[in-house]
Amino acid sequence: MSGGMLTLRAWRDPILVAISLVALWQVLHEIAGDSAVTAPAPTLAHLWEMIGQARFLPHLRETSLAFLQALAIACGGGVLIGVVLGGHKLTGEVAEPILVALYSVPKITLYPVILLLFGLGMPAKVAFGALHGIIPVVLFTMNAVRNVNRTYLRAGRAMRLTPAQTGWYVLVPATLPEIFSGLRIGFSLTLLGTMLGELFASQRGLGFLLMTAIDLHDVKTILSIAVLISIFAIAANAALLAIDKHLHRGAAPEVSGKP
Amino acid sequence: MSKAGWIRTLLLVGAVGALELACRTGAIAPTMVTAPSKMVTTLIKTLQSDEIGMHLRHTLSAVAIAMSIAIVGGFVIGFVLNWVPFLRRAFSPFLAAYYAIPHFAFYPLLIVIFGLGPVPLIVLATLFAMVAMILATMAGLDRVPRVLLKTARIHRLSLIEEIWRVRLPAAAPHILSGLKLAVAYSFIGVIAGEFILSTSGIGHEIAFAYDNFDNPRMYALILFVLGIVTLFNMAVFAWERRMLRRRGA
Amino acid sequence: MIAGAPRLAAVGDEAAYKIHARLEGVTRVYPPRAGHAEVHALGPISFDLRAGEFFSVVGPSGCGKSTLLDVLAGLAVPSAGTVEFEGKPVHGEVPDGVGVVFQEDASFPWLTVEDNVAFGLRRAGVDAAESKRRVDFAVAFMGLRDFSRAYPSQLSGGMRQRVCIARTLVMQPRLILLDEPFGALDQQTRLLMGDELLRLWRETSATVLLITHALDEANLLSDRIGVMSARPGRFLDIVETGWPRDRDSRLAERADFGAVTSRLWSYLRGESLRALGQGTAAR
Structure with missing residues (x-):
């Protein structure tokens, strides 16, 4: 098959999705009216205008900075902790149920504690975003390390690899696809956590703008910001998903049974 | 209990003990964290007051409604999407990107549309929980081994029988794990919404206590929420395990 | 016989x-x-x-x-x-x-051995007494009598295949x-x-x-x-x-x-x- 065909096919779905989402948005606007859902075209124009304004940029910068720092902590710390928990069986068994329980509770209730510990502002947002993102990274990394096929390690020994060689040529390639899947989910949850943090008791950032817009009943601004965040989230996720799929290309298909 | 279980229990007990000690000795100021013993005593006092029952009822009823819609709706939608390839192709890109979006960014919009009250909370939690159920239902039905479907044909089952006797039981483990997620996400959705902005509910009470510098009450309620949600999640988890244990899943 | x-x-x-x-x-x-x-x-x-x-x-x-x-x-x-x-x-x-036995494990993991074997009979509407007689016979014939209340996950691959054969057998193909x-x-x-x-x-x-x-x-x-x-x-x-x-x-x-x-x-x-x-x- 030609490369041109492939690019066309790769772009077809996202474009169709974007078109149908805008169409759905327009329909919602027709049903709900301007006071609830503003139409796509004016909203996007408003977003464009907002991005150009000097008073908007500090908020965007605040949110981006908080997110990036939280992401760095979630990814770096998560992989590190995950490798330890995966490598040491007992430690992993002790920690896993705690992590799973923490994943399934409304972590927002812990936000006041973080605010008391870090004070209002950037560090609290970073901590809260990282708290959301780090759990999936740890869980995925731990499982990736745990599930490394023992035969690979035996093959490495049979080929008389040094521990460093085994690490670099066997363990890293064997665990990378799973770890990356964890990072992808960690990315989304870090963003979720950062946004949650900004929606409560915040004085700067996109979340703060969202909350102030409620009082002004400024639907256009609310939608603009929500759409901006969603576009960023979806685009980043699509890129990460593409890399994820590429890394998993050698993995066995999950569907059982003969073709 | 397993060795890991004992260590975990000791670790948690030790952590609570250390916190208690640190608070009693003043190493941690009461403006930061209250002592665990005080959290418990305040919690007991708080639970004896009438208005907390009202908040709890509001939260739990919103969670129950969101959970029911998410589970039933998610199952039906997942089933239909799995059955109709055209719809599945159309919707799968949405589903793949769905959990990348920070849904709570749309909560302000929901408040503007539905007004402050239980409705935006239920909508938020349902939106958050339902897709987990859809994805799990589809994954479960996708992974029904072909040989079991062939077996159904050999026994000349009707379509309804095939679905009821073979497809659904074979997909059950995935569907149950989706259900588990839908329960957890419903709690997260409702309580997070209440916390950010609402007029009642447990999440609102925590935020209210924070705003009023009422640390003992805030910590008591945090303990309460984390406790009941964890208990509820564990109950669902244990139920799932019991359903699956004999199947060696 | x-x-x-x-x-x-x-x-x-x-x-x-x-x-x-x-x-x-x-x-x-x-x-x-x-x-x-x-x-x-x-x-x-x-x-x-x-x-x-x-x-x-x-x-x-x-x-x-x-x-x-x-x-x-x-x-x-x-x-x-x-x-x-x-x-x-x-x-x-x-x-x-016609009865068919496959290479892959086709036993239903959610049914006991007995219920697996009886699966086809129940669907075909064979009456309970006759069904029980045939199931008991097939289970015994395939050497599964001690496992009739077990679930497939508790059996070896060979035993599971016997379950599938017994399930075919009861239909008298x-x-x-x-x-x-x-x-x-x-x-x-x-x-x-x-x-x-x-x-x-x-x-x-x-x-x-x-x-x-x-x-x-x-x-x-x-x-x-x-x-x-x-x-x-x-x-x-x-x-x-x-x-x-x-x-x-x-x-x-x-x-x-x-x-x-x-x-x-x-x-x-x-x-x-x-x-x-x-x-x-x-x-």
Whole structure:
């Protein structure tokens, strides 16, 4: 098959999705009216205008900075902790149920504690975003390390690899696809956590703008910001998903049974 | 209990003990964290007051409604999407990107549309929980081994029988794990919404206590929420395990 | 036969060579799919399955053995040609009186051994007393009596395959199709299961068609062996073994046993090489 065909096919779905989402948005606007859902075209124009304004940029910068720092902590710390928990069986068994329980509770209730510990502002947002993102990274990394096929390690020994060689040529390639899947989910949850943090008791950032817009009943601004965040989230996720799929290309298909 | 279980229990007990000690000795100021013993005593006092029952009822009823819609709706939608390839192709890109979006960014919009009250909370939690159920239902039905479907044909089952006797039981483990997620996400959705902005509910009470510098009450309620949600999640988890244990899943 | 045991099949003993199933000019072609050319998987194949015989099909991997079975069972529709079972055409629906056992584990993990075995009877509306009688017999016959309340996850692969065979047996099939049923089992278990299959065949007087890639197994179990070519699969020859009906795995000790296996291998060596090449080219 030609490369041109492939690019066309790769772009077809996202474009169709974007078109149908805008169409759905327009329909919602027709049903709900301007006071609830503003139409796509004016909203996007408003977003464009907002991005150009000097008073908007500090908020965007605040949110981006908080997110990036939280992401760095979630990814770096998560992989590190995950490798330890995966490598040491007992430690992993002790920690896993705690992590799973923490994943399934409304972590927002812990936000006041973080605010008391870090004070209002950037560090609290970073901590809260990282708290959301780090759990999936740890869980995925731990499982990736745990599930490394023992035969690979035996093959490495049979080929008389040094521990460093085994690490670099066997363990890293064997665990990378799973770890990356964890990072992808960690990315989304870090963003979720950062946004949650900004929606409560915040004085700067996109979340703060969202909350102030409620009082002004400024639907256009609310939608603009929500759409901006969603576009960023979806685009980043699509890129990460593409890399994820590429890394998993050698993995066995999950569907059982003969073709 | 397993060795890991004992260590975990000791670790948690030790952590609570250390916190208690640190608070009693003043190493941690009461403006930061209250002592665990005080959290418990305040919690007991708080639970004896009438208005907390009202908040709890509001939260739990919103969670129950969101959970029911998410589970039933998610199952039906997942089933239909799995059955109709055209719809599945159309919707799968949405589903793949769905959990990348920070849904709570749309909560302000929901408040503007539905007004402050239980409705935006239920909508938020349902939106958050339902897709987990859809994805799990589809994954479960996708992974029904072909040989079991062939077996159904050999026994000349009707379509309804095939679905009821073979497809659904074979997909059950995935569907149950989706259900588990839908329960957890419903709690997260409702309580997070209440916390950010609402007029009642447990999440609102925590935020209210924070705003009023009422640390003992805030910590008591945090303990309460984390406790009941964890208990509820564990109950669902244990139920799932019991359903699956004999199947060696 | 065990005294008082119900009769598990109902094939008349009239003509020695009564035709039980017939394939005429059967082919199976998979239409081209995205990125793949059309695949001519099978045929044309024509042959008669004699009532009450044990017929095996051997052939290189990917030669369409399983497709042949699917077409005969009514699980797949032939692209050309006709399939008949007991004089009636088979077309995309499993006829009454045909039982199939697959290579993959087809036991239902959510049912006990007993309920697995009773599955077909309940769906067919057989009354409870009769159903229980047949299930008890099949469970005992397959040596599963101590496990009747167990779930498949508690059993070994070989035991699970017995459950699937018992589930087929209770339906009293007149034609039993087996698609490499022992393919996933170890050699010792295979030999034991082979003996049990022979016992089952003798005592039910059903017709058996077995797909296998193990030449010794085909040799030991069969009255006739169809040797298939590489894709598209056709019969190169149908070898008559001439073994006595009352046989078991000790047959392998006979001097003339090896000669039949050698003959099968001489047919298949070249075909297997060709199939290996097809496999590599397809990657």
